[in-house]
Structures are given as C-alpha cells and as structure tokens.
Amino acid sequence: METVCVPEYGRPDVLEVVDTAVPAPDTGEVQIDVRAAGVNFADVEKRRGNYPDGPEPPYHPGLEVAGIVEAIGKNVDLAVGDRVAALTTGSGYAEHAVAPVDTVVGLPEGCSFIEGTALSVQWLTAHNALFEWGGLESDERVLVTAAAGGVGTAAVQLAVAADAVVIGAASTEEKRELVRGIGAEQAVEYGAIEDLTIDLALDGVGGGTFTDAIEALASGGRIVTYGMASGRVPTIATPRLFFENKSVLGYHLEKALDHVPVRVLSAVPELVKHFSREAVEVVVGDTFPLTAAAEAHRQLQERESCGKLVLVP
Numbered sequence: 001m002e003t004v005c006v007p008e009y010g011r012p013d014v015l016e017v018v019d020t021a022v023p024a025p026d027t028g029e030v031q032i033d034v035r036a037a038g039v040n041f042a043d044v045e046k047r048r049g050n051y052p053d054g055p056e057p058p059y060h061p062g063l064e065v066a067g068i069v070e071a072i073g074k075n076v077d078l079a080v081g082d083r084v085a086a087l088t089t090g091s092g093y094a095e096h097a098v099a100p101v102d103t104v105v106g107l108p109e110g111c112s113f114i115e116g117t118a119l120s121v122q123w124l125t126a127h128n129a130l131f132e133w134g135g136l137e138s139d140e141r142v143l144v145t146a147a148a149g150g151v152g153t154a155a156v157q158l159a160v161a162a163d164a165v166v167i168g169a170a171s172t173e174e175k176r177e178l179v180r181g182i183g184a185e186q187a188v189e190y191g192a193i194e195d196l197t198i199d200l201a202l203d204g205v206g207g208g209t210f211t212d213a214i215e216a217l218a219s220g221g222r223i224v225t226y227g228m229a230s231g232r233v234p235t236i237a238t239p240r241l242f243f244e245n246k247s248v249l250g251y252h253l254e255k256a257l258d259h260v261p262v263r264v265l266s267a268v269p270e271l272v273k274h275f276s277r278e279a280v281e282v283v284v285g286d287t288f289p290l291t292a293a294a295e296a297h298r299q300l301q302e303r304e305s306c307g308k309l310v311l312v313p
Contacts, residue, residue: 002313003094004293007058009049012297017290020060023091023098025073030104032084036287037092038064038117039296039309040150041204041229047297050231055090062092062311063254065099066107066116076101083107085116087124087257093293095313102261105268108276115282118150118308119271123282125253126154127267129202129224130162133251138163140199143216145209146229147184148175150308153283155202156184161279164200169193169209171303178306182281200224207232214240214248222247229303283307 005018025031043061046054069082078084078101085107086099107116129151130136142159146152147168159166160183167186168179176187188196190205194212199221201213206228213223214236225234225248236248256264274280285307288296292311299305 001095002290003060003091004062004290004311005058005060006047006055009047009057012047012294012301014047015061015294015297017293020094022096025071025076025098027074028076028101029073029098030069030076030078030084030086030101031071031096031098032065032067032086033070034065034092034095034097034313035067035113036065036117037062037094037097037311037313038121038150039293039300039311040064040121041227041300044297044301060091060094062090062094062097063088064117064120064122065092065097066113066119067097070096078104083113083116085119087120093290093311095290102265103257105272108272110278111275114284114287114310114312115275117310118154118282119275121253122150122308123154123158123271124264124267125226125251126151126158126202127271128253128256128264129226129251130155130158130200132263132267133249134200134202134222134224136162136164136200139165141165141167141197143167143169143193143196143198143201143213144184145169145190145193145201145203145205145213147179147187148306149204150283151204151226153178153182153307154280156182157280158274160184161274167196167198175306178283182283202226203234204229206230206234210234211236214246217244217246219244220246222249224249224251226251285309287312289313
C-alpha cells in the first residue's frame with residue numbers, strides 16, 4: 001500500500017510516499033480502509049523534530065483517519081463495513097491503517113469521510129478544552145485564538161452552541177470574516193487581545209499571544225493552553241495569576257488519553273449528537289492526494305490555510 005514517510009527531520013519536502021505492507025489488527029484493534037486522513041499541526045512539529053517525545057525518523061505520520069472497517073482483532077465490538085473515524089497511534093497518512101478500538105467512533109449518517117477526519121483530534125480537542133478542562137458556562141466570554149484553524153473553527157461553533165459569547169482571534173481579515181460567519185460575536189487581530197475582558201481563553205499559539213490572553217482574563221478567569229503554533233514557548237509570572245485568581249490549564253490529547261481517557265472520551269457522545277443533527281459545520285480548507293502531503297504541510301506551517309486540511313488516498 002502507499003503510505004507517507006518522514007525519512008529525516010526537515011522541511012515539508014522531506015515527506016515521501018513509499019510502499020509498505022498492509023497492517024493487520026492486533027487484539028483490541030481495527031484495520032481501516034482509509035478514505036480520508038487529517039493533517040494536524042502536531043504532524044508538522046513532529047516532522048520538524050520540535051515535538052517533545054516525538055517519533056524519530058524514519059517514521060510514518062498521521063493521527064486521525066476516517067474510512068471503512070475492513071478487519072477486526074479480538075475483543076472488538078465492531079463489524080466489517082462500519083463507517084468510522086479513528087485516532088491512530090501513527091501511520092494515518094496511508095491507504096490502510098490500524099487503530100485501538102477505544103478511539104474508534106461510528107460516523108453519523110450524513111457525515112462524509114472528509115468531515116469525519118476532524119472528529120477524532122480537532123473537534124475532540126476543542127470540546128475537551130472548552131468543557132472538560134475549561135468548564136465553559138453559558139453567557140461566559142470565551143476567546144479562541146487561531147480561530148480560523150481546524151481546532152479554532154470547531155471551538156467557535158461549540159462555544160456558540162453552548163450560548164457563550166465568542167471572540168475569535170485570527171491573523172487576516174479574510175480569516176476573521178470566516179470566524180464571524182460561523183457565529184463568533186467578534187473577530188479581532190492578535191494585537192487587540194490584551195484589551196479584551198474574557199472568562200475563558202483557548203490558546204494553541206503560545207508566545208506573546210498566550211501572555212496577552214492571560215492579561216485579558218477577568219478575575220477568576222482561566223486559560224487552556226494546548227499548543228504553541230508560533231514556535232515560541234509560553235511563559236507566565238505566577239503573581240499575575242494569584243493576585244487575580246486566574247488559572248492556567250494544560251491540555252494534550254494523546255497524553256490525556258493515556259492518563260484520563262474517561263475524561264477525554266466523555267465528550268464523544270455530545271460531539272456525535274452535534275454531527276448527527278448537522279448543527280455544526282466542519283470547515284474544510286483543502287484536500288490533497290497522499291503525493292501532495294508536503295504541500296498540505298507547507299500550507300499549515302505557513303498559516304495559509306483555514307479550517308481542516310485533509311489527505312485523500
């Protein structure tokens with residue numbers, strides 16, 4: 001089968017397509033005929049060699065897939081032919097992949113494979129950061145940074161559905177227009193963040209954006225930090241927290257699944273309801289064949305994309 005390989009750390013053009021054997025499912029795993037694979041910023045950072053505890057080359061990237069179950073291992077309560085989305089342990093940029101059954105979700109009727117790629121990482125991250133970690137309540141003011149990206153567009157819509165007041169930060173007017181179009185009350189430039197007053201912030205950018213979001217928190221407010229797409233590690237002087245009773249919460253999907261899986265996966269039924277009712281929209285920026293994985297990485301790395309980027313084997 002065709003699969004994407006990272007033979008060495010480096011620029012997007014290090015990605016190459018190679019032939020490998022079709023993986024067989026072990027106990028508690030399913031084998032999936034991959035119809036679409038999601039591209040995430042974590043994939044970019046792993047390829048660069050910047051990801052803590054990331055894989056060493058050569059390795060096969062890709063965390064989230066959607067497709068059709070084609071084989072099952074022991075202790076699996078799924079059937080061949082089921083339409084699913086799944087979080088793999090790697091090697092998702094491929095024609096076939098295996099995934100632990102605990103991370104496999106049935107795709108609702110009407111949800112395409114391309115839309116389904118967003119369920120297992122980006123929408124789950126958004127829901128966890130907002131609710132299971134952030135404790136968002138109705139009428140609270142929530143700031144979403146990188147609001148035009150995959151996690152951002154999910155978080156904006158989920159927060160709007162929860163009757164929160166949503167403010168999205170994005171780098172261009174085109175992106176800010178998209179953010180307003182999916183329900184945000186305001187869409188602002190990054191330079192305007194520190195002048196806001198918010199109850200909850202979701203930040204995957206890091207650096208100065210994280211610092212400005214801390215400044216914008218009301219007394220008793222909290223921020224969930226889940227990434228640093230800017231490449232700059234966020235830092236904070238603790239007096240800025242304890243004098244105003246502000247809180248910083250860290251979130252990492254893969255580590256959370258290792259340590260508190262029930263807390264993470266408790267969001268899945270609610271997400272499936274949203275998808276089933278077609279009450280939310282997976283914003284898809286572009287789709288690419290496996291052979292164009294490098295271009296997908298380049299667009300994501302250079303922040304040229306909006307919404308979800310998807311590889312279609």
